[in-house]
């Protein structure tokens with residue numbers, strides 16, 4: 001197969017959070033709590049669940065390849081023309097499509113070294129050169145250094161705001177200052193997967209930020225609780241969307257996901273209430289970690305950071321008790337575990353287990 005092996009065979013696969021079933025099998029347990037993938041512990045709006053049920057009998061038909069109903073709603077919410085909307089199988093696919101469309105052999109994709117790992121993987125898969133810019137203080141994007149890393153080969157710049165896995169946030173005036181420093185002809189992806197959790201701080205990024213190559217991406221996987229439906233989208237200039245659509249698979253948005261997302265957008269009160277639940281539970285987790293001297297930094301999404309010199313042991317002992325955190329060694333952060341904010345009961349169980357583990361380690 002030597003001739004067929006792609007140049008990108010050095011790529012390492014994305015390692016997702018351990019599924020509950022895997023842990024149950026590994027440890028012979030009957031129950032586990034997954035706090036590893038920044039999922040919404042409350043599930044989606046009941047209206048979305050009902051919409052999925054009502055649409056289920058129609059899955060012998062292909063979905064609407066243009067996702068018209070969903071685009072119509074999103075266009076209204078963002079006050080943009082529908083041809084500025086790019087939809088994908090999760091925002092993951094949106095990011096991959098953008099990078100694949102705009103960057104290839106000999107091109108560079110700039111992001112920060114502890115940014116969401118998919119930027120590096122997508123750049124490599126596209127045959128482009130990933131350029132990881134070191135973080136300012138170990139956790140936060142160094143926007144100055146990132147702007148300085150942009151050169152004539154740079155085609156795409158990616159920022160996650162808030163970032164995963166570090167949880168850091170830049171306000172939109174800092175992002176705009178960064179955008180103003182970039183050439184007009186690069187694509188700039190502002191990945192706002194966790195936007196809803198900081199909407200009150202950031203304001204309306206779609207309207208407030210400006211750059212010709214600006215792309216703002218969002219997802220239904222986090223605050224909306226629809227990770228299993230795989231629905232993400234981006235707002236960009238219509239020319240950008242038109243180019244990406246040439247690379248897009250015609251039915252990339254599944255039928256059940258489309259109806260669920262439309263119904264979820266109709267239940268804003270539900271989303272706002274879950275965001276409030278998340279933010280108060282996140283504060284509770286962070287103050288408990290801080291009291292133990294284990295807080296790894298302030299986070300703005302639906303997860304917190306635990307810092308300890310022996311994370312592999314803490315990970316093993318949490319998993320023994322059926323609690324699944326996310327190790328951050330693949331991000332070069334071996335001293336950190338990322339813990340998704342669960343329900344109040346799940347967070348209570350996690351804190352109780354952690355207390356006992358830390359006491360036993362001392």
Ligand code: PMP
Nearest residue numbers: 090091092116164193219221232
């Ligand atoms: N961007 C960031 C920053 C993320 O953390 C994630 C999910 N972990 C994604 C994008 C992709 O999410 P999805 O494909 O479910 O929309």
